[in-house]
Amino acid sequence: MKLEANLFAAEMKKVAIRDGWGKALVEIGKENKELVVLTADVSESVRTHWFEKAFPERFVQCGVSEQNMASVAAGLAMEGKTVFFSAYGVFSPGRNWDQVRVNIAYNNLDVKFSGAHAGITVGPDGATHQALEDMAIMRVLPNMCVICPCDEKEAGKAARAAAERKGPVYIRLGREKTPVFTTDSTPFEIGKINVLADGSDVAIVACGVPVFEALKAAKNLAEDGISAAVLDCHTVKPIDKKTLVEFARRCGCVVTAEEHQINGALGGAVCEVLSEECPTPVVRVGMQDKFGESGDGIELLKHFGMDSAAIEKAVKRAIGKK
């Protein structure tokens, strides 16, 4: 799989994941005249301000009203628009879950929405603003697709793929500037795991910011003679069962890594698949059923055990369970 050269060099380019989404909206808007974008008073932070500037007539500023925004989006989609909306993940889909459930998912509409500032890495704003449950509450909805891109480039591809896909899509985006380690030629297909590194002792299945942490962990583990596969499972739903089972069989143990509660999202989904299809020991890296707190994003990732060191530890535990 094609990734940037010198992956772990200090000078790796860092860009916020949300930027990939924001830039893609402008590109999609040029081709698709039916694209309409909505925001709830956070256009710059969720990077919809670029679209607003380019296409003011197709931008709807809803004010601080996440519930209303989700339902207005549904109304637009029922009239044939491709609708994208964005707000902070804690409030959207946190506050408007019922509107998303009934107006968007039950009606199975072409509405694509991002929960921004997701994960612990949003940092200083503290627990109220750290969306750590968003993927779980979206994943349980019928018709819903859930994507968690690992870097700015993948976020752009995810937005474009979402625009092409029929039905609702939820995309979670981080705020922090993180390494851009995938390239224009790294493939992206909804529902298909990207195998970033092959391995035979353990499969690390990650999404979002922890994907890069998993690559770092795999490099360190190799020095200890442990061969770790790294799987970028950007689509949490529908999940790529085939690849998961293939790697579980080959490696005999699995570690999941995500910037989310360990219950209900990637870790939960992988356990569900494997316990039904190929019972395999799994260790889940993520938020351990706790609320976060203020701090620097990367510091918090380390403190709450979602960085490369935590993944390495989890790998050793997983191998011990074989």
Next chain:
Amino acid sequence: MSAIRLDSTSELLLKANDIRVDIINMLLPAKSGHSAGPLGMADIFTALYFHTAVHDPKKPQWDGRDRIVLSNGHIAPVLYATLGEAGYFDKKLFNSLRKFGSPLQGHPHKGALAGIETSSGPLGQGLSQACGMALAARMDKKKHVVWCLTSDGEHEEGQTWEAVLLAAKYKLGNLVAIMDRNFIQIDGPTETIMPLESMAAKYRAFNWEVVEIDGNDMLEVVKALDAARTRAASGKVQPPLMIIAKTVPGKGVSFMENAYEWHGKPPNAEEAAKALAELRAARAKIKA
């Protein structure tokens, strides 16, 4: 392009009577469901679907149709009765209401039945969706009108007011909302549960145009709806319009009228027989 357009008040009154009979007949075998709201709104549904709104039951997806969004989905029986009477589907389906496999779901489901613009049931979401439809119509320079039927109780939901703000901000003059102001909700009279007055003053303060009518006076209803449609179809960027329709919950069935206890229960066999007898008598009076 309305397939059936009734112009005389007595024809409309007879149709509203048919719809009330359908509602009773539908609720009896369903053994659950809402009686008061649907009966109270029968006159407005009749005027809208059989006189004012532009729609074609034979082409439910026709792009030029008026969009009629039912926000308070629990009054589904009046929607189903009206759509069935208008020819959207076979009236034989009426007695399948709320039964397994029926397209007449307990609360409306878009796609299950022709003529349903959106799924509803959770209160307070319809006006927002209607705003989205009205915005889309404006972007595409389409001339149809977006109607949104709401209840008074759902004005206790914050989201309703979020939508009220947005509609005023964008001056969605192609949007007409109609409030079923029947002064009841599940637990009692609205003014006891959560005082809502003055609705008209609130809407005016939020920069809407407001009209107040008696929602059970057919002539008044028809006049108000016709005027609203003409205004909304003009294509002008102007304030959205709220028609506050005072209705009698349970209208047409004496023992259900104004009794909030009938919000969410169906009649039993004896009550249904009594109700149908009253509706037959009312029909004879309209004919006379």
